[in-house]
Amino acid sequence: MAAHTPDRKQLAPGRTAEGAPGEPVIVFDHVSRVFGGRSGEVTAVDDVSLTVHRGEVFGVIGFSGAGKSTLIRMINGLEKPTSGTVTVLGEEVSALSEAKLRPVRRRIGMVFQQFNLMHSRTVAGNVNYALATAGWPKARRRERVAELLEFVGLAEKAKHYPEQLSGGQKQRVGIARALAAEPEILLADEATSALDPSTTSEVLSVLRRVNEELGVTIVAITHEMEVIRSIADRVAVMDAGRVVESGRVFDLFSRTNHSADAASFVTTALKDRPNAEEVARIRRRTDGRLVMVSLRDAAAVSAVLGTAGQRGVGFEIVHGGVSATKDSAYGLLTVSLTGEETAVEDFLADLGRAGDVQEVQQ
Ligand SMILES: Nc1ncnc2c1ncn2[C@@H]1O[C@H](COP(=O)(O)OP(=O)(O)OP(=O)(O)O)[C@@H](O)[C@H]1O
Incomplete structure (x- = not known):
């Protein structure tokens, strides 16, 4: 991936030599998001404060409806907090207009549970489209597409259409597309939830390489403990909009004294x-x-x-x-x-x- 990333090392160095986390790249400060509806108000995210550091894989886990999607969507400004601030890569995204959000969004890639590929375009076409949208000149795109497909192990599938691929392969195309414009942050929204266990591990290993080899900071939301266990450095457990527990993955798994709120999730998830x-x-x-x-x-x-x-x-x-x-x-x-x-x-x-x-x- 070096050809177009001369400053990748300076941009996304990952952890320091001592293993200490990099600088904060995502900061939630007392963030709440309330939705109004016919049946009353729902507090999807309730007074959440957390910090994600450059170079780490941060997992957010919780049952369905816990507020994970709402939380992750606030990182790229798809959702705005009702109160509190969200600061990403030094910009207070919660206060930015759509126009001002655009350059920040370019530095953030996203992968989705349902892949969201364009079915009328080939694998290469899907990745190329992302590059074109990000303003990459045509002359540089072909090489970059090849490089990305090589990275996710799909070079030989470049001319295939999404419907000819397995779920795991589709998600790897999704990752290649999300990485196209060299983001510093990758958001993974239930990236493996539609996959079976063997393809899940194939996709998780690509995500691990995205973090370790490219230094991209990853925020992964999931309801699967396996995802947290295999790729995350730190994790926040969400329940009813609140972060009920957070810390290093090992500490969460090896502790016995969970808060009452976290205990119900953790005991269900850990067999x-x-x-x-x-x-x-x-x-x-x-x-x-x-x-x-x-x-x-x-x-x-x-x-x-x-x-x-x-x-x-x-x-x-x-x-x-x-x-x-x-x-x-x-x-x-x-x-x-x-x-x-x-x-x-x-x-x-x-x-x-x-x-x-x-x-x-x-
Ligand atoms: N646009 C919306 N309008 C009204 N309520 C919403 C909206 N988006 C989310 N909610 C509600 O907010 C709560 C949190 O939803 P959210 O999707 O963030 O949770 P989640 O943990 O991602 O769950 P899931 O995995 O099922 O998506 C739920 O009660 C949901 O119904």
Whole structure:
């Protein structure tokens, strides 16, 4: 991609050498969006403040209706806040007229759940059209189209029409088109929600390369935990318009003490936590004390579990799972502990130093 991107390194350097995030590129400051309707008002986004830094992949996750689409649409000015400000690449987009928004929008690409390709144009034609719209001179477009299709692995499909492609291939064309004019930010609106699991991973790996190789900042909204797990650095969990939890992906997945609002989403989405029905089933066959232990440091937790026998504590792993995020493995085990109360207390204190421990309440 170097041919037309001589200043790409200065433009979008991604993280610094030390791994610290770049400067803020998207800032939501106390943003609310209220829609009026016949059946009353809906607060789609409710007092959201968050910052996305250059070079990161920021995920926004939540159930349908949580306000994710409204939030992402405010980044490129397709939606305006009712109150608060949205600043993107240094411009307060929430205050800009359509005409003044145009140059900012050129620096932001977008991919959609339903791909939104033009069916009467070939794959190359779709990408070329985006370049033409962005004002690229004809002489430079052909080479740029080839470069983009090469990047998304579809060089040999240039002359095909969208209907001849699989869902994953269509979305890769969507990504090539979104990257055409060298955006600094890419917005992905449920980019993999229409795809099956294998094509989802193919598209996610292209998005990861867009971030890592081109240094493009990505905001991905999704209801799929898998998307967050595999590409995001940080995540905000939305519920009823509010951000109920945010932070590094690993921290969110490995924590047991979620706020009440976030807990309902997180426990539903993460299968390593027993739901109420599973807890009831476990309780029927064990009368031990049930605790959830996060494996932030699996070796440390294993070392403590290994001392159980000699301390007179019996333990059984009754539920759990270990998965990989973008950076590392995390896991959550539910164990049933039996033995003298003081021995169990003592053991739990050590376990709490190795991991994050929470008593199962239900
Ligand atoms: N233009 C609109 N007019 C009225 N209400 C709207 C409008 N857009 C969104 N809403 C309402 O705002 C709330 C949040 O919707 P939004 O689409 O942002 O959520 P979401 O998390 O993206 O959900 P989904 O994945 O289903 O799109 C919903 O209650 C929705 O009905």
